[in-house]
Structures are given as C-alpha cells and as structure tokens.
Amino acid sequence: xxxxxxxxxxxxxxxxxxxxxxxxxxxxxxxxxxxxxxxxxxxxxxxxxxxxxxxxxxxxxxxxxxxxxxxxxxxxxxxxxxxxxxxxxxxxxxxxxxxxxxxxxxxxxxxxxxxxxxxxxxxxxxxxxxxxxxxxxxxxxxxxxxxxxxxxxxx
Amino acid sequence: xxxxxxxxxxxxxxxxxxxxxxxxxxxxxxxxxxxxxxxxxxxxxxxxxxxxxxxxxxxxxxxxxxxxxxxxxxxxxxxxxxxxxxxxxxxxxxxxxxxxxxxxxxxxxxxxxxxxxxxxxxxxxxxxxxxxxxxxxxxxxxxxxxxxxxxxxxx
Numbered sequence: 001x002x003x004x005x006x007x008x009x010x011x012x013x014x015x016x017x018x019x020x021x022x023x024x025x026x027x028x029x030x031x032x033x034x035x036x037x038x039x040x041x042x043x044x045x046x047x048x049x050x051x052x053x054x055x056x057x058x059x060x061x062x063x064x065x066x067x068x069x070x071x072x073x074x075x076x077x078x079x080x081x082x083x084x085x086x087x088x089x090x091x092x093x094x095x096x097x098x099x100x101x102x103x104x105x106x107x108x109x110x111x112x113x114x115x116x117x118x119x120x121x122x123x124x125x126x127x128x129x130x131x132x133x134x135x136x137x138x139x140x141x142x143x144x145x146x147x148x149x150x151x152x153x154x155x
Numbered sequence: 156x157x158x159x160x161x162x163x164x165x166x167x168x169x170x171x172x173x174x175x176x177x178x179x180x181x182x183x184x185x186x187x188x189x190x191x192x193x194x195x196x197x198x199x200x201x202x203x204x205x206x207x208x209x210x211x212x213x214x215x216x217x218x219x220x221x222x223x224x225x226x227x228x229x230x231x232x233x234x235x236x237x238x239x240x241x242x243x244x245x246x247x248x249x250x251x252x253x254x255x256x257x258x259x260x261x262x263x264x265x266x267x268x269x270x271x272x273x274x275x276x277x278x279x280x281x282x283x284x285x286x287x288x289x290x291x292x293x294x295x296x297x298x299x300x301x302x303x304x305x306x307x308x309x310x
Contacts, residue, residue, distance in 0.1 A: 001289045001290070002289075002290060002293075003289055003290065006289055006290045006293075006294075007290070007293070009294075010290065010293050010294050010296070010297070013294065013297040014296060014297050014300060016297075017297055017300045017301045017304055017307075018300070020304075020306065020307075020308075022308075022310075023301065023310065024297035024298050024300065024301040025297075043223050043246075043310045044223055044308040044310050045308075046223075047217050047218065047220075047221055047222055047223045048214050048217055048218075048223060049213065049217060049223045049224065049225075049243065049246040049247040049248075049310075050205065050210050050213060050214055050243050050246070050247075055205055058204065058205060059203050059205055062202050062203055062204060063202060063203075065202075066202055067202055068198050068199055068201075068202045068203060068204045069204065070204075078294045078297065079294065080286075080288075082242060082246075083238060083239075083241070083242040083245075084238075084239050084240075084241075084242025084243050084245075084246060085239075085242070086238070086239075086242075086271070086275065087237060087238040087239025087240070087241075087242055087268075087271055088204065088205045088239050089284060090238075090239075090270075090271050090274065090284065091198075091204040091205065091237075091239060092204040092205075093204075093284070094284060095284070096284060096285045096286070096287065097284060097285070097286045097287070098286075098287050098288075098289050099286060099287075099288055099289075100288065100289060100290045100291050100293065100294030101291055101294045101295055101298070102288070102291065105291070105295060105298065106298070108298070109298040109299075109301060109302055110309070113242075115245075116241070116242055116245050117275075119245065120241065120272075129244060129245065129248070129249060129250070129251060129252060130251045130252070131235075131251070131252045131253075131254060132251065132252070132253050132254075133235075133253075133254055133255065133257070134156045134157075134158055134161055134253050134254075134255060135156070135157060135158065135161045135162070135165065135255045136255050136256055136257065136260070138157075138161075138162070138165050138255065139161075139164075139165050139168065139233045139234065139255030139256045140256055140260060141165070141169060142165070142168040142169050142171075142172055142179035142180075142233065143179050143256070143260065143261070143263070143264040144264075145169060145172045145173070145179065146172045146178065146179040146264060147264055149172060149175075151175065152172075152175075153175075153177075153199040153200075154265070155177075155178065155198045155199050155204075
C-alpha cells in the first residue's frame with residue numbers, strides 16, 4: 001500500500017540525514033487528509049534526547065491545533081515508534097498510527113530500543129539506571145490538592 | 156530518607172497545582188549536588204501532551220549542559236515515571252532516578268498509565284490506537300544513507 005503522507009515522511013527522513021540535523025527518522029501528523037505538522041529526529045542538533053521525530057511532530061501538531069489531544073488525527077512515522085514515542089502517542093490520542101520500517105530494521109543500524117522493556121522487567125534497583133523510592137508520604141500532598149481544585153483542567 | 160532535592164521537587168509539584176499550570180507532578184535534575192533544571196507538568200497550559208515534569212526537566216537540563224546526554228546527573232521526580240518518561244530517561248542516560256509517589260498512588264487520582272504496557276502486549280491491529288505497517292521497503296533507504304554519512308553525530 002502506497003500513501004502520499006508516508007511518502008512525505010520518508011522524503012523528510014532522507015533530507016534529515018543529508019542535512020545533518022539528526023537520525024534517519026521522520027513523522028507527519030494528518031488531519032482531514034492534510035498534513036498539519038512535520039517532525040524529524042533532532043536529538044543531536046537541538047541537544048534534546050526527547051526530540052524523536054514522533055515527539056517533534058506531536059508537539060508541533062498540538063501547537064497548530066491549540067489542543068493537547070490529537071483527536072481524529074493520523075500519525076505517519078517512517079519507523080516503528082520507540083517506547084518513549086509509544087507513550088507520547090497514547091497521551092496524544094490520535095485515531096491511528098502508520099509506520100514503515102520496523103524496530104528490528106532500525107536496530108540493524110544501531111538504533112536499538114529493545115533494552116528498554118527488558119530493563120523494565122527487572123527490579124528497580126537492578127536496572128542500568130537504578131530507580132529508588134524516597135519521601136512518598138511527603139509527595140502525596142499534591143494529589144488531594146489537585147482533586148480539590150475546582151478549576152483544574154483534566155487531561 | 157529525606158532529601159533536599161526531592162523536597163524542592165515536591166514544593167514545585169504543589170505550586171504547579173496552585174498556579175493552575177498543570178498536574179501535581181514535578182522533577183528536578185541534579186549535577187554535582189546542584190539543581191541544574193526544574194520541570195513541572197505543563198500538558199494543559201502548553202498544549203503539549205509530552206510536557207510531563209520529567210520530560211520538561213530533561214529538556215531543560217540538556218539545554219543547560221549543551222548536551223543530549225545527562226551523564227552523571229540524578230533525576231528527582233515526585234512520582235514514578237510513566238512509560239513515555241521512562242523511555243526519555245533511558246535516552247537521556249542519567250546516573251540514577253529517585254521517585255516519591257508510586258504509579259498506583261497517581262492512578263488513585265485519575266492518572267493511570269498501566270493501560271500502556273497492556274496495550275503493547277496486544278497485536279498491532281487490536282490496540283485502541285491501531286498501528287499499521289506500510290511502505291517498509293521505501294523507508295529503508297534512509298538507513299544506509301545514515302550509515303554511509305561520514306560526519307554523522309551518533310546518539
């Protein structure tokens with residue numbers, strides 16, 4: 001199946017490598033048949049480890065729509081999203097996602113994210129980045145404050 | 156165990172609710188004993204579904220360090236990170252993470268992320284946000300281009 005929105009994303013991924021902006025990844029967000037945002041990987045050029053193509057495109061699309069949800073939108077990404085981007089996609093709630101290359105394809109070129117779910121299956125203290133719990137009781141204060149706030153914007 | 160950096164993060168999480176900027180979450184990044192970046196949840200005030208406290212703090216810390224890695228840094232977050240933020244933490248590669256409230260605590264107040272790993276265990280087409288693969292062959296072009304680029308910045 002060929003698709004012009006994915007073709008555009010692939011074009012952007014190639015340009016992103018040629019221009020030296022970042023890795024070989026791009027994504028576009030489509031609403032009502034029109035591209036409303038484009039994103040490419042800019043981790044190294046922006047010094048932002050979260051600047052994966054999907055995150056950049058989601059943030060840009062939300063800015064365009066003035067909304068923190070991508071209701072009814074489609075995301076086209078040149079590669080299967082990493083765990084961070086999958087999380088971002090679920091928070092943005094688009095209607096669906098199309099991807100082209102697989103995570104395994106990307107891993108062959110040094111972009112391997114399979115260690116992240118592996119890490120998460122380990123106990124907190126046994127991970128490569130250890131996670132330690134402290135001060136739970138003190139932190140709980142913020143939650144009832146949120147619950148009782150009459151003008152809160154839920155998300 | 157009490158810790159002044161976590162105490163600061165908790166203070167920020169409370170301020171974030173009071174000010175109406177966003178949800179009851181905050182994080183700080185510490186290097187050499189000093190806070191180099193602070194972040195709070197700003198999903199609704201910035202119209203950015205990726206603006207969780209950890210992501211905001213990581214982006215700010217990387218900007219301060221002019222680096223896309225948080226080598227040697229510690230992240231203090233008022234709540235156990237969601238799957239998106241866990242991914243971001245692995246890409247930023249800090250030395251360790253301290254968290255206070257648990258994901259289960261947050262879920263009691265309507266912030267439930269347990270559906271994300273559940274979704275990922277389902278086949279691509281059976282998810283609430285369906286993921287469909289198209290145009291794999293066309294997308295693969297960008298990878299050898301990356302591999303052959305002599306001046307690429309690896310990340």
